[in-house]
Amino acid sequence: MGAVLGETLLELTGLTKAYPGVVANDDVSFDIGRGEIHALLGENGAGKSTLVKMIYGLVRPDAGQMVLNGAAFAPAEPRAARAAGVAMVFQHFSLFDALSVAENIAVGMEHPPKPRDLAARITDVSNAYGLPLDPGRLVGDLSAGERQRVEIIRCLLQDPKLLIMDEPTSVLTPGEVDTLFATLRKLRSEGTSILYISHKLEEIRALCETATILRGGKKVATCDPREQSARDLAEMMVGSALKPAQAQPGDLGDVVLAVNALSLPPQSAFGTALKDVSFAVHAGEVLGIGGVAGNGQDELLACLSGEVTTPLGTMTMDGMDFSTMSPNTRRGLGVLAAPEERLGHAAAPDMSLTENALLSGMVREGLQQRGVLNWGKARSFAEAIIAKFDVRTPGPNSAARSLSGGNLQKFVIGREILQSPRVLVVNQPTWGVDAAAAAAIRQALLDLAAGGAAVVVISQDLDELREVATRFGALNGGRLSAVRDMAGLSIDDIGLMLGGADAAA
Amino acid sequence: MDLSNINPALLIAALMVASVPILLAAIGEMVVEKAGVLNLGVEGMMIMGAVCGFAVALTTGSPVIGFVGAALGGAALSLVFAVLTQVFLTNQVATGLALTLFGLGLSSLVGQGYQGLKPPPTAKLDLGPLADLPFLGQAVFSHDWIVYFSLLVTVAVWAFLKFTRAGLVLRAVGENHDAAHALGYKITLIRTAAIAFGGACAGMGGAYISLVRVPQWVDGMTAGAGWIALAIVVFGSWRAGYVLLGAYLFGGVTVLQLNLQVAGLAIPVEYLSMSPYVITICVLVAISATRSSTSLAAPGSLGRIFHASR
Numbered sequence: 001m002g003a004v005l006g007e008t009l010l011e012l013t014g015l016t017k018a019y020p021g022v023v024a025n026d027d028v029s030f031d032i033g034r035g036e037i038h039a040l041l042g043e044n045g046a047g048k049s050t051l052v053k054m055i056y057g058l059v060r061p062d063a064g065q066m067v068l069n070g071a072a073f074a075p076a077e078p079r080a081a082r083a084a085g086v087a088m089v090f091q092h093f094s095l096f097d098a099l100s101v102a103e104n105i106a107v108g109m110e111h112p113p114k115p116r117d118l119a120a121r122i123t124d125v126s127n128a129y130g131l132p133l134d135p136g137r138l139v140g141d142l143s144a145g146e147r148q149r150v151e152i153i154r155c156l157l158q159d160p161k162l163l164i165m166d167e168p169t170s171v172l173t174p175g176e177v178d179t180l181f182a183t184l185r186k187l188r189s190e191g192t193s194i195l196y197i198s199h200k201l202e203e204i205r206a207l208c209e210t211a212t213i214l215r216g217g218k219k220v221a222t223c224d225p226r227e228q229s230a231r232d233l234a235e236m237m238v239g240s241a242l243k244p245a246q247a248q249p250g251d252l253g254d255v256v257l258a259v260n261a262l263s264l265p266p267q268s269a270f271g272t273a274l275k276d277v278s279f280a281v282h283a284g285e286v287l288g289i290g291g292v293a294g295n296g297q298d299e300l301l302a303c304l305s306g307e308v309t310t311p312l313g314t315m316t317m318d319g320m321d322f323s324t325m326s327p328n329t330r331r332g333l334g335v336l337a338a339p340e341e342r343l344g345h346a347a348a349p350d351m352s353l354t355e356n357a358l359l360s361g362m363v364r365e366g367l368q369q370r371g372v373l374n375w376g377k378a379r380s381f382a383e384a385i386i387a388k389f390d391v392r393t394p395g396p397n398s399a400a401r402s403l404s405g406g407n408l409q410k411f412v413i414g415r416e417i418l419q420s421p422r423v424l425v426v427n428q429p430t431w432g433v434d435a436a437a438a439a440a441i442r443q444a445l446l447d448l449a450a451g452g453a454a455v456v457v458i459s460q461d462l463d464e465l466r467e468v469a470t471r472f473g474a475l476n477g478g479r480l481s482a483v484r485d486m487a488g489l490s491i492d493d494i495g496l497m498l499g500g501a502d503a504a505a
Numbered sequence: 506m507d508l509s510n511i512n513p514a515l516l517i518a519a520l521m522v523a524s525v526p527i528l529l530a531a532i533g534e535m536v537v538e539k540a541g542v543l544n545l546g547v548e549g550m551m552i553m554g555a556v557c558g559f560a561v562a563l564t565t566g567s568p569v570i571g572f573v574g575a576a577l578g579g580a581a582l583s584l585v586f587a588v589l590t591q592v593f594l595t596n597q598v599a600t601g602l603a604l605t606l607f608g609l610g611l612s613s614l615v616g617q618g619y620q621g622l623k624p625p626p627t628a629k630l631d632l633g634p635l636a637d638l639p640f641l642g643q644a645v646f647s648h649d650w651i652v653y654f655s656l657l658v659t660v661a662v663w664a665f666l667k668f669t670r671a672g673l674v675l676r677a678v679g680e681n682h683d684a685a686h687a688l689g690y691k692i693t694l695i696r697t698a699a700i701a702f703g704g705a706c707a708g709m710g711g712a713y714i715s716l717v718r719v720p721q722w723v724d725g726m727t728a729g730a731g732w733i734a735l736a737i738v739v740f741g742s743w744r745a746g747y748v749l750l751g752a753y754l755f756g757g758v759t760v761l762q763l764n765l766q767v768a769g770l771a772i773p774v775e776y777l778s779m780s781p782y783v784i785t786i787c788v789l790v791a792i793s794a795t796r797s798s799t800s801l802a803a804p805g806s807l808g809r810i811f812h813a814s815r
Contacts, residue, residue, distance in 0.1 A: 094687045
């Protein structure tokens with residue numbers, strides 16, 4: 001075994017995979033070195049997922065070879081890939097809520113040890129890598145960060161030679177990201193290679209020594225990300241110059257949206273209660289609300305959008321109380337919202353884009369008369385969204401489900417912005433969206449505010465909030481911190497606010 | 506009213522016998538639902554088992570072979586459901602309802618020549634000295650083999666789901682079929698096996714009615730037992746222990762209310778007749794209301810169609 005140790009662990013040559021109508025990967029070749037953290041960069045639809053699925057045995061390449069450890073590697077199924085030493089942490093967690101941590105791990109292993117031994121090994125490995133975890137707990141009760149630990153430990157227990165991580169930090173707090181990076185660096189020092197997919201460029205520059213950039217299914221470059229600026233990397237991904245979102249400095253107007261002592265009991269067994277949340281948003285202002293997932297973001301959005309009604313006096317727009325109004329009445333007034341979950345909450349997955357445009361735009365765009373739908377007008381509204389926000393789709397008749405995450409997000413946000421709201425509330429507007437589309441969405445939000453609307457951006461991405469928000473507040477356990485000017489806040493201040501430290505101040 | 510005629514030992518004995526069909530059907534359906542499939546055709550599979558078991562036992566002269574035939578008959582009908590829902594991806598609710606109607610009709614056709622005949626008797630198991638124990642001997646140790654078999658199946662299912670790897674995989678498939686697929690498990694195969702097991706159990710439950718309880722063949726003789734089994738699985742929170750409790754409770758109240766009717770209790774008969782349904786559901790709801798919700802929730806993928814698109 002020792003004799004075959006070379007510098008290269010996995011060699012990809014000429015990998016090609018075509019789906020009807022689109023070539024997902026076109027002649028992609030690169031090497032992953034032993035003990036290397038290799039970044040895979042690209043916009044949505046650039047072919048990252050397909051490439052990774054080929055390595056993990058979920059998809060078979062049409063052409064090309066893979067060589068792992070000097071031997072030909074063509075896994076027919078994930079089982080074969082795992083047996084060869086390839087492990088993967090998925091972007092959307094592939095865990096089972098009703099099973100315990102130990103059971104979740106056992107189900108993903110080829111030859112799990114006895115339950116008691118397994119529990120002991122989980123505890124050992126989780127402590128060795130600084131990822132504490134109780135093997136007996138139900139996964140349904142864990143936070144997003146803890147769930148990711150379960151996935152990582154599941155992989156580590158199989159002694160992988162190559163660990164594939166798909167967007168691992170999108171759900172983590174800054175502190176959790178640091179823990180994860182420490183774990184990954186420790187793995188690297190032990191000789192494990194890591195294929196790291198992300199579009200957070202600063203993270204890649206901090207962590208990875210090699211980066212392969214894909215665009216339109218083709219490899220653009222392999223480079224050392226530490227020698228490139230984040231801007232250069234983003235431009236390689238997009239293939240054109242990128243301009244970051246820019247706020248138009250303007251005067252703040254009067255208070256448009258005021259939320260006053262809003263409290264809400266938990267809506268489900270795992271829900272969060274809102275406790276005495278108060279804030280005001282002026283015309284022309286973007287209020288950023290940060291916080292780790294599950295601290296009341298969804299509940300706050302539900303209150304503002306009208307999915308949950310609250311007692312009179314808790315929410316006003318331009319002085320008019322809308323606390324008890326239904327979502328459509330609020331839309332009529334100009335209070336619009338775009339929730340976090342694209343498929344199933346912000347959009348109906350199996351309905352066409354025209355139908356989805358109609359569902360939220362019916363009131364403000366006058367897409368119905370006396371209960372009869374105006375399909376022609378709805379179609380032009382959908383087409384306007386597609387054109388204005390550069391949504392890449394065959395047309396307004398495509399099902400929402402068929403769009404990539406970033407494209408659907410552009411559609412969902414664009415749909416609300418084009419209705420020229422007075423108040424717009426968005427939750428995680430650029431989650432899982434590539435750099436170019438994210439910049440476009442942020443710019444659109446800033447433009448909307450510059451036009452005199454009050455915008456509330458709820459996000460877990462602090463870089464995003466620093467870019468768009470004029471003022472910032474943090475949600476912690478259902479309480480909102482004091483709202484402060486973004487300009488004067490350091491990362492440390494924000495960290496303290498997220499932790500709820502200033503709640504007393 | 507004379508309650509002294511009600512003998513507790515005989516009551517327990519009758520309760521255990523009365524519960525067998527529902528217990529077998531419910532434990533089979535529980536495995537099916539744990540694998541993420543909602544098969545509403547339990548009633549149809551039971552009645553098919555009843556007629557197949559009756560026919561086979563009558564032809565061969567052996568009630569044991571009759572039960573094997575009932576299991577095969579129930580499983581065969583359930584495989585129709587499996588092909589439709591797992592291969593052709595039809596809606597499980599509609600397919601299950603259709604399966605019940607189909608089973609009732611088909612069993613009536615198959616059973617044409619068997620009405621009024623008597624099946625070979627199923628003997629009581631001789632448990633030697635155990636049967637001579639005071640009270641317990643009469644109440645618990647003087648039954649035919651299928652009563653003990655149904656309890657054995659319940660314990661085996663509990664142990665299978667809790668302690669074995671195959672059981673873990675089955676639960677994983679029912680909880681999140683996309684994730685299980687990503688880990689490389691064969692969803693369709695596992696679910697088909699679970700559906701067939703559920704069909705076999707329901708078939709044996711049905712045969713217990715036609716071969717032991719009644720014992721003869723009558724059209725539609727399962728009389729809603731399959732629906733009660735379905736309800737017990739849900740109200741029993743998909744746990745083998747609660748399913749056993751629910752089935753015995755239902756059987757117990759059924760037997761008790763019959764005894765009370767005979768004893769001439771001054772309550773209208775209709776109230777007594779509905780009491781097993783009401784009491785069983787109330788008790789099971791009360792039990793599950795006091796427990797944490799995650800461990801009692803329905804399997805995450807229950808009733809959802811799995812399509813390996815990616």
